Amino acid sequence: MKILLIGEYSRLHNSLKEGLQKNGHKVTLLGTGDGFKNYPVDIKIDSFFFNLKLFKLFAKLIDRLFKISLNEVEIYYKANKIISDLKGYDVVQLINENAFRTLPYLEILLIKTLINNNKKLFLLSCGVDQKSVEHSLNNKFKYSILTPYFENPNLKKSFKHILKYNTREYIKLHEFILANANGVISSDIDYHIPYIKEKKYLGLIPNPINLDKIKYKKIKSIDKIKILHGVNSKNYIKKGNVFFDKALKAIENKYDNKVEIITTIDLDYNEYIKSVENCHILLDQVYAYDQGYNALEAMAIGKVVFTGAEKEWLELYNIKENSVAINALPDHTKIIESLEWLINNPSKIIEISANAREFIEKNHNYISIAEQYEKVWSKN
Numbered sequence: 001m002k003i004l005l006i007g008e009y010s011r012l013h014n015s016l017k018e019g020l021q022k023n024g025h026k027v028t029l030l031g032t033g034d035g036f037k038n039y040p041v042d043i044k045i046d047s048f049f050f051n052l053k054l055f056k057l058f059a060k061l062i063d064r065l066f067k068i069s070l071n072e073v074e075i076y077y078k079a080n081k082i083i084s085d086l087k088g089y090d091v092v093q094l095i096n097e098n099a100f101r102t103l104p105y106l107e108i109l110l111i112k113t114l115i116n117n118n119k120k121l122f123l124l125s126c127g128v129d130q131k132s133v134e135h136s137l138n139n140k141f142k143y144s145i146l147t148p149y150f151e152n153p154n155l156k157k158s159f160k161h162i163l164k165y166n167t168r169e170y171i172k173l174h175e176f177i178l179a180n181a182n183g184v185i186s187s188d189i190d191y192h193i194p195y196i197k198e199k200k201y202l203g204l205i206p207n208p209i210n211l212d213k214i215k216y217k218k219i220k221s222i223d224k225i226k227i228l229h230g231v232n233s234k235n236y237i238k239k240g241n242v243f244f245d246k247a248l249k250a251i252e253n254k255y256d257n258k259v260e261i262i263t264t265i266d267l268d269y270n271e272y273i274k275s276v277e278n279c280h281i282l283l284d285q286v287y288a289y290d291q292g293y294n295a296l297e298a299m300a301i302g303k304v305v306f307t308g309a310e311k312e313w314l315e316l317y318n319i320k321e322n323s324v325a326i327n328a329l330p331d332h333t334k335i336i337e338s339l340e341w342l343i344n345n346p347s348k349i350i351e352i353s354a355n356a357r358e359f360i361e362k363n364h365n366y367i368s369i370a371e372q373y374e375k376v377w378s379k380n
Contacts, residue, residue, distance in 0.1 A: 001374070003027045004086055004118065007095030008041055009034040010293035011269065012126055012187065015208040019370030028086070032075070032101055038268045045079045045100070047071035069103065076106040083110060087117040091377045094122070097129045097165070097174055104173040115180055122377065123177050125195060126187035126207070130174035133165040135194035143330055144190075145238040145287045158237055183380045185373070188290035189312050202376050207296050208369035209360050214300040216357045217277060222346045227251070227339070228279035229263045230272055230294070240286025244306070246332035248283075251339050258343055277301055280349055281342065283335075286328045289313055296364055299325060299356035304342065304349050306335065317363060324352065324359045 003020060005013040008031035017027040030043040063069050079100050092114050100110050115121055125131065128145070136144040149159045156163070164170055178184070183202040186192040195201040229244050236242070248261050264275050276282060276297070281304045284295040288308025291299070295307040309327035314320070321327065326338050342349055 001025045001090040001377070002088065004089040004092045004114075005029045005095070006092065006114075007031050007099035007101075008039045009037070009095070009127065010207075011039055011297070012124075012207055012293055013093075013095055014040060015210045015366045016370060016373065018210050018213075019208050019366035019368075020373070022367050023370055023374065025374075028089075030079075030082070030086075031095075031099075036266050036268055043082060045075055045082060047074045072102040072106070075100060076102040076110065079110055080113070083113055084117075086114070089118040090120065092118050092121050093124055094177070095124050096127050097123065097170070097177055104169040107173055108176050111177065111180070120182045120377065120380075121177075121180060122202075122380075123181045123184045124187060125184055125191040127191075128162050128165060129191075130165045130170055131194040131198070132191055133162060137166060141193075141289075143287055147287055147330065148237050148240075155237065162238065183376070185376060188292070189310070189316065190289050190308065193289075193312070202380060205372045205376065206364050206369060207291075207293055208366035209296050209300050209364040210366045211300060211361060214297055216300065216302050218302060219280065219350045219353045222280060222349060225259045225281065225343055225346065225349065226279040227259055227261050227281045227283065228275055229261070229283045230267070230275060231263065231265045233266050238287065239284075240328070240330055243286050243328070243330055243332045243335055244283040247335040247339060250332075250336050251343070255340075255343055273297070276303060279303060280353075281339070282306070284328070286330050291325060295325065296360060300360040300364070302353040302357045304352045305356070306338065317359070319359070322352070324355045326352075 003025055005017060005027065008014060008029060013029055017029050020027045028043065029041050030045060031039065031041040032046040033039050033041055033044055079102065098107060100107055135141065136146040145162065146159065149155050178200055181200060183200050184195055184198065185202050186195055186204045187207050188204065192204040227248065229248060231241055232239070251259060252261055262275065262279060264272065267275065282298045284305050284307040285292060289310040290308045290313045295305045298305050304326065306326045306328040309325045328335060
């Protein structure tokens with residue numbers, strides 16, 4: 001098959017591409033690189049002109065006065081010029097409803113071009129979209145990335161990039177994609193649950209992890225436990241990092257001689273992975289039922305990850321609580337309890353580390369995951 005993957009902000013599409021290529025398919029990945037993360041893409045479409053210092057201020061002024069993002073308009077014109085030549089693909093997959101990161105009505109124009117020039121279109125739900133935001137707004141999750149906003153409506157400005165998916169323009173974009181796509185696939189339980197009753201929903205396919213690139217680092221012994229808190233400043237609130245910070249202060253005061261705490265902020269992908277390789281425990285995120293991509297890669301390396309590991313996830317994979325990952329709850333006292341359990345039982349770190357790698361090999365191998373995508377794409 002000839003496959004076009006649109007968008008990248010976690011390395012999911014890169015790993016899927018690598019798996020598909022191993023299976024003999026021709027794959028092209030188009031995306032922005034996702035800012036400071038700088039993920040590799042075959043065709044890069046990003047705002048350049050309005051990120052220059054002189055024009056950036058002008059772009060911010062226009063956005064403030066007229067609610068028009070010149071950065072997103074620039075992306076549209078660049079994308080439109082390029083995708084008109086991307087023809088004859090058997091499958092086009094969008095990583096998100098807003099995969100091009102441009103304005104909704106311009107996104108629709110770009111997707112129309114893709115539909116006219118290629119055979120099949122699929123939507124991947126692996127980040128916030130209209131369906132998941134609507135589900136959260138209706139309080140159907142016991143907690144979600146919108147929980148901090150529910151608890152403090154004054155945070156509305158910090159959540160505008162999430163709440164926008166429930167505006168008229170984005171609902172129209174959502175409806176257009178559903179009407180024209182061959183189907184929707186989710187990458188984990190947080191995005192699976194909101195789509196269960198949707199007619200075009202094709203099911204959950206776990207995130208692909210390239211196990212040839214992500215090497216397992218077996219823990220043989222531990223002198224001082226290294227705890228990594230990797231922060232993406234833009235997502236600090238919605239990831240629940242505040243609970244990790246509160247817990248780490250207490251741990252540092254009580255176990256200073258037993259632990260080393262490392263905090264990183266806004267590292268690009270390659271630097272972040274180096275930091276992960278150098279720790280025993282990774283504090284990833286709180287407001288989730290399932291693991292995001294960063295957590296899965298860390299688990300593949302053999303780290304004990306505090307992340308989403310709710311009962312729905314345990315039941316799906318038929319595993320025991322705290323055997324593969326630690327469920328990070330929005331309660332710093334619970335996080336402290338879990339950290340203390342590991343600090344006082346370092347053999348558990350070694351045990352969970354091995355279990356984590358085994359879990360990824362069994363459920364997230366990029367080659368077998370690519371095969372699952374191939375089957376779904378072919379049937380629909």
